[in-house]
Structures are given as structure tokens and as C-alpha cells.
Amino acid sequence: MHMQASSPLFVDLDGTLIKTDLLVESFLSLLVEQPLAAMRAPMWLARGKSALKHEIAGRIELDAAALPYNEDLLAWLRKQREGGRRIFLATASNERLAQRVADHLGVFDGVLASDEARNLSGVRKxxxxxxxxxxxxxxxxxxxVDVPIWQAARGSIAVGAPAGILRDLKSRGNLEAEFDGGSGGLKALVKALRPQQWLKNLLVFLPLLPLAKAAGVQMPHMLLQCLLAFVAFSLCASAVYVVNDLSxxxxxxxxxxxxxxxxxxxxASAVHGILAVPLLLAVAFAIAASVSWLFTTVLFIYLVxxxxYTFLLKRYALIDVLTLAGLYTIRVIGGAAAIAVVPSFWILAFSMFVFYSLALAKRYAELDTMRALNREGAKGRGYHVADISAVQLMGISSGLLSVLVMALYINSPEILTRYRHPQWLWGVCPLLMLWVSRVWLKAARSEMTDDPLVFAVKDKMSRLTIAAAGLLVLASLLW
Structure with missing residues (x-):
């Protein structure tokens, strides 16, 4: 901070007081809650940007308390207010939304904002x-867009301003204060893609295991096809994660x-997220097309x-976890499609039971969190805290049924044609039972804060268990 000033202070909203853009967020909210109304946006925009903002603002409910505020700036504003300084909110956002923010914060003497006829930006502001x-x-x-206002102002405050603008403000000698905008840039956007969740897509390699004995010279080609399938699923899943988070x-x-x-x-910027989605999907399906039309079809079904699930199915209890289990299994089917084989009945049966259990474990953890917060349930979900015991019972049962399916598979006649020494596989059953039990024990102790598959990577005991199971499978194939 370089100077103290008593002149009235006018504060921008989007990207300054809050780390987001209200127009983008309000449109996303409208798109999720009233998709038919959102389709009228081009007609509203034809009347002008101010009309678009007005129409959207009149159709959504904004929770001003939940917005991501720049806490450092807000704390400074409160001190200025305590010192008797007059502060105004000056924003291009619609007046209805701006007033809700002002009413919530209680630090402003007035609000200047866009109305139906005037978009309060730049020179108009x-x-x-x-x-x-x-x-x-x-x-x-x-x-x-704020440069004309800074040039006319007695004092300037920069919040996450670009380096060039910041240098200009400093050279003018009227920079009163400078704040970090809180944007994580590319790093935050990459984090929003959830690369840690790509581990789930390793399931595309599962159909390869029973073929290891017979594949021979075809194995390198099959591995390449599965690798391409893994990348395609990962990019497609990341696009959906972005859509899910924005909605x-x-x-x-x-x-x-x-x-x-x-x-x-x-x-991370919502605008950047919106732009990333079509790019990710385009690359994903370009890779899928290079694998096979059948795999492309499976990937499209996964996307649909x-x-x-993102927009509808996750709101309904049990349907959501069945869908999640199905999405895991589709990855296995996708791997089979990539190498042009029919997926084993046993693999599909095992997948449905074990992934249904893991999906329920995820819901159990969420309900456990809601219970700790004394809430009835998570917003936008079909569960209540009272369901937690039933969810636990179904999840444990399904997980143990997957162990039974594994045991039946090991005892089936076809096992002899796929593995050299299938007796090693019997060791997988107690390891699988141990891991499923550990997942649910951790969940019951409120120690399951991640997706169960991500938990498996972070948890030392899980890593050792999975590694031991992998060695047993390898032994059954080679020795």
C-alpha cells in the first residue's frame, strides 16, 4: 500500500471482489435448473448484453454468502469502512445480483450496476x-476494461491485474493498494481436470489379463490399443469432470x-473450463477413432x-451408485472393444459387484460428513443421513459378493485355458476380502475422504495389498 486516501471508493465485483464472473455463473445455474429457458439466451442477447443479464438474473437464486470472495480485499474494505470511508459497489453485473451481494456483505453505501437497458461497463461505469x-x-x-476508470481516478487499487496494467498504475503514482486476484491459472485448470482420477481408466487394461497366455506377438499391438483407449477415456472423463464441477x-x-x-x-476460471470441454472431447474422440469404430461407440455411450449422471441421475438414490458402477464397467468393456475381444462374463460380474460397493462407499463417506455437520443430507443428492446404515450394509455385501465371484471364476473350467498355474489366483481372494473390508472400515471411522480408488493409491496398506494381488496374477500367468 502506497498512500492513504479518503476519496470515495468504488469497487468492481467480477474478478475483483469475487474470484469469478457472475454472468457466467448465473447462466450456468440457469442452464442446469431451467435448460429450456437457457435456450432463449441468444434472443435475449440480441436485445443487448444488459438485457441478457437482466433476464438471467430474474430467473435464478443467488446465494451471495457462498460466492468465492477475495478475503484479503474484503478485510481491507471493512477496515476502510470502519475508518469512515464511503464505499460503493460498481459493477457490470445485473443490479439484482449486485444488490444481493451488497446486502450480504454490509460494507457498501450504495450500488451502481447494470439494469435492463444499460450495461454498466467501461466508460458507462x-x-x-x-x-x-x-x-x-x-x-x-x-x-x-477498467483502464479508462483508473485513468480518471484519483486513486487506484489493483486486484490481480495483468503485469502491464500494474506497471502503468505504479508509474502514475496513485496506486493505493494491490491485492492478489487468487487465480491459480493453468495449474488450477489442470487440477480441475482431476488427473488423479485417471487411475480409474486403467480398467481398460483388465481384458488383457486373461489373454496374456495366448496373445503372443499380438500383445504389443494390444497394449498400444489399450494405452490409446486409456488416454481417450481420461480426456473424455476430464471433460465431464469439468462439466460436473461447473454445474x-x-x-x-x-x-x-x-x-x-x-x-x-x-x-480456476469458469470461462476457461467451458472452453476446455470441447477441446478435450475433440481430442478424446479423435484418439478413439484411431482405435476402432467399436471403441468410439463405447466411448460415446460412456459420455452420454x-x-x-451429471445433470439428472445423481439426484436419485441408488440409481446414482448403479450408474457409477456401470460407468466403471463400461471402461472394462471399452478395453475389450479396443482389442476386439468379447469381455469375459466373469470380469463383468466381478466389476459390477466391486464397483457398486466402491460407489456406495463414496456415498457413505459423504453422508458421514453430512452427519458430522448436523445436516439432513447433501444438497442435490437423493440420500438422507438416516440412510447411512442401509448404504453401509449394501456396500459391504456387494463388496464381499465380488470376492465370491472371484472364487467361482478361479474354480471355473475356462481358467485352465487362460492361466498356466491358476492355483496362484486363490491368494487373490483373501487379499480382495482384506481390501474391501479395509475400505469399509476406514469409511466407518470417517477416514474415507477421497474416492475409494484414489484412496487405494494413497493408502499404504491398500498399495501393498494390490501389489501382492498383482504378483499373484503375474505368477499364475508366467510360472
């Missing part, structure tokens, strides 16, 4: 500010852990189902 304070004012902004912003911000996600926290 400057005119509105001058109408209140003349040329004696200080302005807090964040981007190029879940209100509920994520109400969750003690999910509110730290890049889009919910404002670390997971999109339906």
Missing part, C-alpha cells in the same frame, strides 16, 4: 461513478471439502451416460 463522486474517487478493478458450483460451495475445488473456490 465511469460516467455513473462521476455522477456520484465527480472526479474525486478511488477505483478497485482487475482488468483491461455443481452451489452444492460444492456448501460442502466442507468440495468448496476447495478449483472452480468452486474461484482458483456420464452426462446424464
Amino acid at each position: 465511469l460516467e455513473a461513478i462521476r455522477g456520484v463522486a465527480g472526479d474525486d474517487f478511488t477505483y478497485a478493478g482487475n482488468d483491461h 455443481d458450483l452451489p452444492s460444492d460451495r456448501a460442502h466442507p471439502r468440495k468448496r476447495k475445488r478449483p472452480f468452486a473456490s474461484g482458483a 451416460i456420464t452426462t446424464a
Whole structure:
């Protein structure tokens, strides 16, 4: 901070006071809650950007308390307010939404915002500010559109401003304060793609295991096909994760852990996320097309189902976990399609039971969190805290049934044609039983804070168990 000023302070909203853009977020909210109304957006935009903002604002409910505020700036504003300084919210966002923010924070003496006829941005905002304070004012902004206002202001406050603008403000000698905008940039966007979740897509390699004995010279080609399938599934899944997070912003911000996600926290730009989705899908399906048309079809089915889950199916109890289990199994089917084989009945049966158990473990952990917070259930889900015992019972039962399926598979006649020494596989059963039991024990102790498969990677005992099972499978194939 370089100077103290008593001139009235006008504070921008999008990207300055909050780490997001209200127009983008409000449109996403409308798209999720009222998709038919959202389709009318081009007609509203034809009347002007201010009309678009007005129409959207009148159709959504904004929880101002949940927005990702720039806490450092907000704390500074409160100190300025305590010192008697007049502070105004000056934003291009619609007046209805801006007023809700102002009412929630209680630090503003007035609000200047867009209405149905006027988009209060750039020069128009400057005119509105001058109408209140003349040329004696200080302005807090964040981007190029704010430059005309900074140039006319007595004092300037920069919040995450680009380096060039910041240098110019400093050279003018009226920079009153400087704040970090809180954007995580590319790193935050990559985090939003959830690369740690790509581990799930290793399931595409599962159909290779029974073929290891007979594949021979075809194995390198099959491995390459499965690798391409893995990349395609990963990129497609990341696109859906972005869509899911953007559509879940209100509920994520109400969750003690999910509110730290890049889009919910404002670390990643929602606009960048929207732009990333078609790019990820284009690359994913280009890779899929290079594998085979059959694999491309499976990937498309995966995309349709997971999109339906994001916007509809996750709201319904049990249907959501059945869908999740099915999505895991589709990865296995995709791996089989990539190498042009029919997936084994045993693999599909095992997959459905074990992944149904893991999906229920994830729901159990969420309900356990809600119970600790004295809430009835998670927003946007079909479960209540009272369901937690039933979820636990179904999950444990399904997990142990997967062990039974594994045992029946090992005892089936076809096992002799696929493995050289299948007796080694019997050791997998107690290891699988141990791991399933450990997952549910950790969940019951409120120690399951991640997706179960991600937990398996982080948990030392799980890693050792999985490694031991892998060695037994390898022994059955080679020795």
C-alpha cells in the first residue's frame, strides 16, 4: 500500500471482489435448473448484453454468502469502512445480483450496476461513478476494461491485474493498494481436470489379463490399443469432470471439502473450463477413432451416460451408485472393444459387484460428513443421513459378493485355458476380502475422504495389498 486516501471508493465485483464472473455463473445455474429457458439466451442477447443479464438474473437464486470472495480485499474494505470511508459497489453485473451481494456483505453505501437497458461497463461505469463522486474517487478493478476508470481516478487499487496494467498504475503514482486476484491459472485448470482420477481408466487394461497366455506377438499391438483407449477415456472423463464441477458450483460451495475445488473456490476460471470441454472431447474422440469404430461407440455411450449422471441421475438414490458402477464397467468393456475381444462374463460380474460397493462407499463417506455437520443430507443428492446404515450394509455385501465371484471364476473350467498355474489366483481372494473390508472400515471411522480408488493409491496398506494381488496374477500367468 502506497498512500492513504479518503476519496470515495468504488469497487468492481467480477474478478475483483469475487474470484469469478457472475454472468457466467448465473447462466450456468440457469442452464442446469431451467435448460429450456437457457435456450432463449441468444434472443435475449440480441436485445443487448444488459438485457441478457437482466433476464438471467430474474430467473435464478443467488446465494451471495457462498460466492468465492477475495478475503484479503474484503478485510481491507471493512477496515476502510470502519475508518469512515464511503464505499460503493460498481459493477457490470445485473443490479439484482449486485444488490444481493451488497446486502450480504454490509460494507457498501450504495450500488451502481447494470439494469435492463444499460450495461454498466467501461466508460458507462465511469460516467455513473462521476455522477456520484465527480472526479474525486478511488477505483478497485482487475482488468483491461477498467483502464479508462483508473485513468480518471484519483486513486487506484489493483486486484490481480495483468503485469502491464500494474506497471502503468505504479508509474502514475496513485496506486493505493494491490491485492492478489487468487487465480491459480493453468495449474488450477489442470487440477480441475482431476488427473488423479485417471487411475480409474486403467480398467481398460483388465481384458488383457486373461489373454496374456495366448496373445503372443499380438500383445504389443494390444497394449498400444489399450494405452490409446486409456488416454481417450481420461480426456473424455476430464471433460465431464469439468462439466460436473461447473454445474455443481452451489452444492460444492456448501460442502466442507468440495468448496476447495478449483472452480468452486474461484482458483480456476469458469470461462476457461467451458472452453476446455470441447477441446478435450475433440481430442478424446479423435484418439478413439484411431482405435476402432467399436471403441468410439463405447466411448460415446460412456459420455452420454456420464452426462446424464451429471445433470439428472445423481439426484436419485441408488440409481446414482448403479450408474457409477456401470460407468466403471463400461471402461472394462471399452478395453475389450479396443482389442476386439468379447469381455469375459466373469470380469463383468466381478466389476459390477466391486464397483457398486466402491460407489456406495463414496456415498457413505459423504453422508458421514453430512452427519458430522448436523445436516439432513447433501444438497442435490437423493440420500438422507438416516440412510447411512442401509448404504453401509449394501456396500459391504456387494463388496464381499465380488470376492465370491472371484472364487467361482478361479474354480471355473475356462481358467485352465487362460492361466498356466491358476492355483496362484486363490491368494487373490483373501487379499480382495482384506481390501474391501479395509475400505469399509476406514469409511466407518470417517477416514474415507477421497474416492475409494484414489484412496487405494494413497493408502499404504491398500498399495501393498494390490501389489501382492498383482504378483499373484503375474505368477499364475508366467510360472
